[in-house]
Amino acid sequence: xxxxxxxxxxxxxxxxxxxxxxxxxxxxxxxxxxxxxxxxxxxxxxxxxxxxxxxxxxxxxxxxxxxxxxxxxxxxxxxxxxxxxxxxxxxxxxxxxxxxxxxxxxxxxxxxxxxxxxxxxxxxxxxxxxxxxxxxxxxxxxxxxxxxxxxxxxxxxxxxxxxxxxxxxxxxxxxxxxxxxxxxxxxxxxxxxxxxxxxxxxxxxxxxxxxxxxxxxxxxxxxxxxxxxxxxxxxxxxxxxxxxxxxxxxxxxxxxxxxxxxxxxxxxxxxxxxxxxxxxxxxxxxxxxxxxxxxxxxxxxxxxxxxxxxxxxxxxxxxxxxxxxxxxxxxxxxxxxxxxxxxxxxxxxxxxxxxx
Amino acid sequence: xxxxxxxxxxxxxxxxxxxxxxxxxxxxxxxxxxxxxxxxxxxxxxxxxxxxxxxxxxxxxxxxxxxxxxxxxxxxxxxxxxxxxxxxxxxxxxxxxxxxxxxxxxxxxxxxxxxxxxxxxxxxxxxxxxxxxxxxxxxxxxxxxxxxxxxxxxxxxxxxxxxxxxxxxxxxxxxxxxxxxxxxxxxxxxxxxxxxxxxxxxxxxxxxxxxxxxxxxxxxxxxxxxxxxxxxxxxxxxxxxxxxxxxxxxxxxxxxxxxxxxxxxxxxxxxxxxxxxxxxxxxxxxxxxxxxxxxxxxxxxxxxxxxxxxxxxxxxxxxxxxxxxxxxxxxxxxxxxxxxxxxxxxxxxxxxxxxx
Ligand SMILES: Cc1ncc(COP(=O)(O)O)c(C=O)c1O
Ligand SMILES: Cc1ncc(COP(=O)(O)O)c(C=O)c1O
Numbered sequence: 277x278x279x280x281x282x283x284x285x286x287x288x289x290x291x292x293x294x295x296x297x298x299x300x301x302x303x304x305x306x307x308x309x310x311x312x313x314x315x316x317x318x319x320x321x322x323x324x325x326x327x328x329x330x331x332x333x334x335x336x337x338x339x340x341x342x343x344x345x346x347x348x349x350x351x352x353x354x355x356x357x358x359x360x361x362x363x364x365x366x367x368x369x370x371x372x373x374x375x376x377x378x379x380x381x382x383x384x385x386x387x388x389x390x391x392x393x394x395x396x397x398x399x400x401x402x403x404x405x406x407x408x409x410x411x412x413x414x415x416x417x418x419x420x421x422x423x424x425x426x427x428x429x430x431x432x433x434x435x436x437x438x439x440x441x442x443x444x445x446x447x448x449x450x451x452x453x454x455x456x457x458x459x460x461x462x463x464x465x466x467x468x469x470x471x472x473x474x475x476x477x478x479x480x481x482x483x484x485x486x487x488x489x490x491x492x493x494x495x496x497x498x499x500x501x502x503x504x505x506x507x508x509x510x511x512x513x514x515x516x517x518x519x520x521x522x523x524x525x526x527x528x529x530x531x532x533x534x535x536x537x538x539x540x541x542x543x544x545x546x547x548x549x550x551x552x553x554x555x556x557x558x559x560x561x562x563x564x565x566x567x568x569x570x571x572x573x574x575x576x577x578x579x580x581x582x583x584x585x586x587x588x589x590x591x592x593x594x595x596x597x598x599x600x601x602x603x604x605x606x607x608x609x610x611x612x613x614x615x616x617x618x619x620x621x622x623x624x625x626x627x628x629x630x631x632x
Numbered sequence: 633x634x635x636x637x638x639x640x641x642x643x644x645x646x647x648x649x650x651x652x653x654x655x656x657x658x659x660x661x662x663x664x665x666x667x668x669x670x671x672x673x674x675x676x677x678x679x680x681x682x683x684x685x686x687x688x689x690x691x692x693x694x695x696x697x698x699x700x701x702x703x704x705x706x707x708x709x710x711x712x713x714x715x716x717x718x719x720x721x722x723x724x725x726x727x728x729x730x731x732x733x734x735x736x737x738x739x740x741x742x743x744x745x746x747x748x749x750x751x752x753x754x755x756x757x758x759x760x761x762x763x764x765x766x767x768x769x770x771x772x773x774x775x776x777x778x779x780x781x782x783x784x785x786x787x788x789x790x791x792x793x794x795x796x797x798x799x800x801x802x803x804x805x806x807x808x809x810x811x812x813x814x815x816x817x818x819x820x821x822x823x824x825x826x827x828x829x830x831x832x833x834x835x836x837x838x839x840x841x842x843x844x845x846x847x848x849x850x851x852x853x854x855x856x857x858x859x860x861x862x863x864x865x866x867x868x869x870x871x872x873x874x875x876x877x878x879x880x881x882x883x884x885x886x887x888x889x890x891x892x893x894x895x896x897x898x899x900x901x902x903x904x905x906x907x908x909x910x911x912x913x914x915x916x917x918x919x920x921x922x923x924x925x926x927x928x929x930x931x932x933x934x935x936x937x938x939x940x941x942x943x944x945x946x947x948x949x950x951x952x953x954x955x956x957x958x959x960x961x962x963x964x965x966x967x968x969x970x971x972x973x974x975x976x977x978x979x980x981x982x983x984x985x986x987x988x
Contacts, residue, residue, distance in 0.1 A: 302781025305692060332688045335792055336661060340775050343699035343831030344838065380838045415781055419696050425658025425771055425796060427868055429838050436691055440781060460823055465857040467818030469836045475699030476832015480825045482700065482736045482785050501821040502858045512783055 280323050282310075282392055284399065287327035296405040299443030301580065302413065306400035310392050310437040314382055320435065323388075325396050331434070334423035338430040345475035346375035347417035349579050350536075351442075352397055352632065354404045354411075355620030360397060360632040362414075363618050365390055367536045372416060375472035380429035381418050389416065393437055394632045400439055401632075409444025409615075413580075445581040450603050450611060452587030453576075455510055456493035457559055458484045459592065463508065463531075465501030470508075470531035478512070485511070493590060495576070499559060501531065507557045513576030513584060514538035517557065518606055519565045520572070527554040537577040541610055543626060550606075559591055566596040573604030582618075583611035636679050638666075638748055640755065643683035652763040655799030657936065662756035662768075666748050666793040670738055676791065679744075681752050687790070690779035694786040701831035702731035703773035705935050706892075707798075708753055708988065710760045710767075711976030716753060716988035718770075719974050721746055723892045728772060731828035736785035737774050745772065749793055750988045756795055757988075765800025765971075769936075801937040806959050806967060808943030809932075811866055812849035813915055814840045815948065819864065819887075821857030826864075826887035834868070841867070849946060851932070855915060857887065863913045869932030869940060870894035873913065874962055875921045876928070883910040893933040897966055899982060906962075915947055922952040929960030938974075939967035 287307040294304050305328050312323040338344050348368045353361045369386035376383055393414065397404075404412045415438045420430030461484035464470020469477055484496045495511035507526050509515060514535040516525045523545055528534055545552040565571040576584040585608075587601035598604070616622035617629060643663040650660050661684050668679040694700050704724045709717045725742035732739055749770065753760075760768045771794045776786030817840035820826020825833055840852045851867035863882050865871060870891040872881045879901055884890055901908040921927040932940040941964075943957035954960070972978035973985060 302692070303779075305779075309691060328691075330688045331691050332686045335665060335684075335687050335794055336658070336771075336796075339831075340695065340701060341703050341771070341773060341831060342834035342838075343701060344835040345696060345699055347697050378839060379835050380842055413781070415692075415697070417697060423659075423661075425769070425794075427834050427837065427841070429842065438691055438781075440692075462821055462823030465818055465821040465824070467816055467857060467860075468821070468824070469832075474832065474835060475695075475697060476825075476830065476835050478698035478783050479700040479735050479830060479832050481783065482698075483734060485783070486736055486785065501823060504823075 280321070280388060282395055283324040285324065285326045286399070293403060294441060296407040296410055296443070299405060299410060299441055301442050302440050304440060306403040306439040306441070308396060308399050310396045312435050314433040314435070316431050320382070320384060323392060325399055328438070333421055336423035336425055338420035338422050338424065341425060342427060343476045343479070344379055344381065344420035344430055345418060346372065346379055346381060346473055347415060347475065348372045348473060350414045351579060351618070352404060352412040352414060353619045354406055357620065359620060360401065360404060361618065361620055361629040362632060364536050364540065364628050365393065365630055367539065368416070371473065371534065375474060376418065378469055378472040379474055381420070381433060384435055389435070396437055396439065397632050403439065403441050405441045407444070409446065411442055413440045413442045415440065450583070450585060450608070452585040452598070452601055452603055453494040454492065454588040455495050455497050455586050455590070456488035456491060457497045457589055457591035458488070458499065459504060462501035463498040466530040468531060471528070471533060473533060497559070497589065505558050505560070507559055507562070508532050510576040510586070513578035513581070515574065515576050516541060517562060517571065518573040518604065520570050521551060523550055523552040523606070524557055525554055526557055535577055537579060537582060537614070540614060540628065541577050544610060544613060547625070562589070563591060563594065563596060566598070571596070571598060573606055574598055575604070575607040582614050583607050636677070636744060638751055639680040641680065641682045642755070649759065650797060652761040652766055652799070655761060655766060655797055657798050658769065658796050660796060662759040662795040662797070664752060664755050666752045668791050670789040670791070672787050676738070676740060679748060681755055684794070689777055692779035692781055694776035694778050694780065697781060698783060699832045699835070700735055700737065700776035700786055701774060702728065702735055702737060702829055703771060703831065704728045704829060706770045707935060707974070708760060708768040708770060709975045710762055713976065715976060716757065716760060717974065717976055717985040718988060720892050720896065720984050721749065721986055723895065724772070727829065727890065731830060732774065734825055734828040735830055737776070737789060740791055745791070752793055752795065753988050759795065759797050761797045763800070765802065767798055769796045769798045771796065806939070806941060806964070808941040808954070808957055808959055809850040810848065810944040810946070811851050811853050811942050812844035812847060813853045813945055813947035814844070814855065815860060818857035819854040822886040824887060827884070827889060829889060853915070853945065861914050861916070863915055863918070864888050866932040866942070869934035869937065871930065871932050872897060873918060873927065874929040874960065876926050877907060879906055879908040879962070880913055881910055882913055891933055893935060893938060893970070896970060896984065897933050900966060900969060903981070918945070919947060919950065919952060922954070927952070927954060929962055930954055931960070931963040938970050939963050
C-alpha cells in the first residue's frame, strides 16, 4: 500500500493567511487537505491532496448515527533555519491504529500516512506561522461513511488530514490553571474506550467541562470510573505531580490515553535522573500531600499546551493551592526543554524530531 | 417555536419501492427527509421537508471529530384499516431531549418534532410496507456542524428525520438467540453516557459485538462497568428474566438506557398482575437460578425486535440453555400483545398508539 501514489490537485485560489498575532485554536484551515477512501474491495485507495473543501455524505452514514470515528492531534514547527519539524509523529500514527482497532476501523499504513502528511505540509508550507509559540496543528481523522442504520462496523471510510495554523496557547506567558475535581461525571472506564482517541470520548466529556467552566475552573480532573478515587487525566491532558522529590503520574490502566507528551516527559525526567514513578494516585493522597507541604507542583501534558501548570484544585468544598499559584520550576524546565526541542532551538538527544 | 412552519419541497422523481418480502433493516430510505438547523442567533429554524439527499459539511465539523450526536429509533405501522400508528412517540421525543442535555445539545420542541414527523410520514405514506411484521423505521437524529477543532459544544446543529421501510425482524418466526456474557469490554458506567442515546455509545459497542459474532453468538450481555457482576443490557436491548413466578429486569442505575419497550413491558405485566420487580441482578444469580430449575425465560426488549427471546447464555466457559432453547410462553404473549397493539389489531387500553 505504501506504493500508492497521491494525486495532487492544487487550489486555484488561495485564502488570505491570518494575522499570526491573532491566531486562535482550530478555526482557520489551510488551502489543502489530504483524503483517502476505504472500501472492502479496494482497501485504502484514492489518496489525494486537494483544495480544502466541504465533504458530501449520505445522511444515513454511520458517522452521523453511531459516531464510529477516531482522530489524532499533532503539530509542525518552523525553526529559525526555516526547517519544518514534526515531534514523534510515528507515535501518533501508531496510536491512530490502536484507536482504529478499538473501533473496528481498518488499519492504515503508518508510513504511508506519515508520508502523505509530509507531502500535504509541503504543499501548504507557507501556512506555518512564525511567531513565538505558534505552530501548524495537524488533525488526522477517520470517519465511517456507509449509509446503513444497523449497529455494525461501517464497510466504507474516509481518512483525512486537516492543517490549522495555531497561536501560542499562552498569550500572556505560561500561566497556571484552576482545576475542578469531577465527582459525578466519568470520562472513561477500563473495558471502555478511554485508551483510544475516539470521537465519542470527547462528546461525553463536554458536560463536566461546561459545569467546571461555569464555576470558574478551566479544566476537569477526571477520576476513575469504578471507585471515583484515583486520578486519571486533566481535561484532555495527562497529569503529573511532584511530591517531595519524586514525580508521579497515573499508571496506564486501560482507561487513560497514552499521551505522546506524557511519554516524552517520562523520558526527559529519566534522562535528567529525576525520580519518576507511574502508579495509582488517589485524589486524597494529593490533598494530604498538600496539607503536609509535600505537594510541590502539578501539571498537565498534551500536544496543545505542551505543559499546563496547575495552580489550584477544588475537590468537593475544599481547595488547595500549589506553589502559590505560580508556575513550578520543574514544569517550567520541562516546558522550555520540550518546546526548544520541538522548535529546533536546542539539541534533540532523543531523535524525537522528524524533518519534513 | 411550535409556531414554526415547515417548508415542503417535493421530490420530482420518486424512487422505486423495495419488494416488501425482501426488506432489510436500515438500508433503503424514502423519498423525503426532515431537516432543521440550529444557530445561537436563530435557535432551531429553517424547518423543511425535502427530497432525501446527501448533506454537505465542512470537514472540521464537530461531529467528525468529537462525535457530538444523539439519535432516536421508533416505528410507524400500517393497520388493516389503513391507519398509520406510532407507538408512544412522545417517549422518544422526551428521551431525545434527555440525550441532548447529556451532550450539551440545545433542546428541541418535542411537540413540534412530533408534528414534523407526522407531516413527513404523510408525505411518504405510500412507503409504509404492508407485509406481516413490516413497518416504517423512523430515525430522528442531531449532529453538530460547527467547523471548529476545540473540544467544546458546537454552536450549530442539524436535526434530521429519516424514514426506512423495514422487514420483519423474524423472517422465520420468532426465534430465541444465543447470548455471550461480556467480561472484558464495557458498554457504559454510571457518570458516563449509558442512559442517553449518544452516537459514541454505539461505536464503543462494536468490538465486543464483533467478537461475540465470531464465536457464534448473536448478541452481547453487558455487565456493569464497576464490578462486572450485574446485568445491564443485551446488545441494544433491555433485558428481562422470569425466575420462578416473578419477572425481574435490571433497575435503571444511570448506565442503562430506559427503553420505551422496557417501560411498556413493565406496564403490561402490572396490568396482567404478573409480579415484576426492577432490581440489581447478578449474572451469578441467573446461572444459579438456571441450575436450580428456577430460570424459566429470558428476553430482550427494543423497538427493532420488540421482544427477542433468549435461548442460551455463555459466561466464561459455562453455558446455560433456557426453556429448551424455545420461545417462552410469557415472551410469546408479550410479543403478540405489543405487536397487536402496535398494528391496531387489538384494543389499546393504555392509549399508547398515536394516529398520524
Ligand atoms: C484525553 C486525552 N488525554 C491526553 C492527551 C495528551 O496526549 P498527547 O500528549 O499525545 O497530545 C490528549 C490529547 O491528545 C487527550 O485527548
Ligand atoms: C442501548 C439500548 N438499550 C435499549 C434499547 C431499547 O430501547 P427501546 O425499547 O426504546 O427501543 C435500545 C434501542 O433503542 C438501545 O439502543
